[in-house]
Amino acid sequence: xNINDFILKVEAEFEDLEPGxxxxxxxxxxxxxxxxxxxxxFLAHVNVEYDVELxxxxxxxxxxxxxxxxxxxxxxxxxx
Amino acid sequence: MATFSVPDIKITGIAACVPEDIYSNExxxxxxxKERKTLIKTIGVSQKRHARLGTTTADLCxxxxxxxxxxxxxxxxxxxxxxxxxxxxxxxxxxxxGLLQHKMGMTHQTIAFDIGLGCSGYVYGLSVIGxxxxxxxxxxxxxxxxxxxxxxxxxxxxxxxxxxxxxxxATAIELDSNAKxxxxxxxxxxxxxxxxxxxxxxxxxxxxxxxxxxxHKISDGxxxxxxxxxxxxxxxxxFSLREVKKNINNLLxxxxxxxxxxxxxxxxxxxxxxxxxxxxxxKQPEEKVPLSLEEYGNTSSASIPLTMxxxxxxxxxxxxxxxxxxxxxxxxxxxxxxxxxxxxxxPSILIHPNS
Numbered sequence: 001x002n003i004n005d006f007i008l009k010v011e012a013e014f015e016d017l018e019p020g021x022x023x024x025x026x027x028x029x030x031x032x033x034x035x036x037x038x039x040x041x042f043l044a045h046v047n048v049e050y051d052v053e054l055x056x057x058x059x060x061x062x063x064x065x066x067x068x069x070x071x072x073x074x075x076x077x078x079x080x
Numbered sequence: 081m082a083t084f085s086v087p088d089i090k091i092t093g094i095a096a097c098v099p100e101d102i103y104s105n106e107x108x109x110x111x112x113x114k115e116r117k118t119l120i121k122t123i124g125v126s127q128k129r130h131a132r133l134g135t136t137t138a139d140l141c142x143x144x145x146x147x148x149x150x151x152x153x154x155x156x157x158x159x160x161x162x163x164x165x166x167x168x169x170x171x172x173x174x175x176x177x178g179l180l181q182h183k184m185g186m187t188h189q190t191i192a193f194d195i196g197l198g199c200s201g202y203v204y205g206l207s208v209i210g211x212x213x214x215x216x217x218x219x220x221x222x223x224x225x226x227x228x229x230x231x232x233x234x235x236x237x238x239x240x241x242x243x244x245x246x247x248x249x250a251t252a253i254e255l256d257s258n259a260k261x262x263x264x265x266x267x268x269x270x271x272x273x274x275x276x277x278x279x280x281x282x283x284x285x286x287x288x289x290x291x292x293x294x295x296h297k298i299s300d301g302x303x304x305x306x307x308x309x310x311x312x313x314x315x316x317x318x319f320s321l322r323e324v325k326k327n328i329n330n331l332l333x334x335x336x337x338x339x340x341x342x343x344x345x346x347x348x349x350x351x352x353x354x355x356x357x358x359x360x361x362x363k364q365p366e367e368k369v370p371l372s373l374e375e376y377g378n379t380s381s382a383s384i385p386l387t388m389x390x391x392x393x394x395x396x397x398x399x400x401x402x403x404x405x406x407x408x409x410x411x412x413x414x415x416x417x418x419x420x421x422x423x424x425x426x427p428s429i430l431i432h433p434n435s
Contacts, residue, residue, distance in 0.1 A: 035115075043352050044321070047357060053321070
């Protein structure tokens, strides 16, 4: 996996996001409504796409798109 | 335990009943319009049915049961066993099944008891009623499932109020030595007991006039008291995405089946995002995994039979189908069953009038 591909898929998942609007440095709370519903949509997305599970705390602690990507990447690597 | 199968029983009819009052989530003005729109789209619930105070789950189940008996031309005195699966019983004591036995005019020879399960309740209920019929050679039985959840849901809880609807169902089951065995896989993880919980009013947190009724702010848009359903969305979500697929795959493997041999997968109607994610995990097309959430919301243990009635009714009346049913949630408790449905009575959904 790589972050550009990750970003493309996240942009496709959320209606509020214009294609090309996200960068690794984008701050989640500034880009869109980073609330519990959107957190669930993100959880569902990474579950289907990467077969990994994130907790509520991990999502709350993520600040940028890069943070989210790192979270998922570590889990994918640990999964083997 | 490992998966197990129950021989010699078949479903001969399913009926579902909902209260008359419709609640449209468009009118849920506790939250702003933009948030409301996102929420409705994500959970997939446009409207649902709300019981008025005074109507019980057993009242809805009664209507469904009477209609089934009429269509099947069964006499109430033919029924030897009834089970009421619900988390919204008529009284703290006694069990509600006895009230249904009496009200429906069944004899004193009837075995009647309750099972306190929700989302997984239909599958669990089928396994218990089927096993008793199979070993006891009980010819005719009725399984009642359902819940009135809306009365226990806080209006000021955006994580729960828009989701739940009320419904009661009845399923007629008959002994038949030619029936294909039903195959079950049932599981539990009680460490997640508080993921969906009504904390007060039981013996652990006995109802208290000062604390139980007091509303607390849980987070933005979420206020509830001790008698309200508390839902930990992310916990339930992760659990379901982790366990349901595994449970289904193990059941299929033990039964020597693949998903290609299943005509329909009927999942507990949790919410659209969850159900659609599970469907994608299973790599199944939309038309094979019906949803009734849009019109009825999450109806707890009624959701599987209600979806069969509203989305598959005519198919189940006219043909023979292999179904996989899977319930998952409160407990945490989950389970799946593979069974054959062959030309059953499946009347259109019934409406319980406000009295």
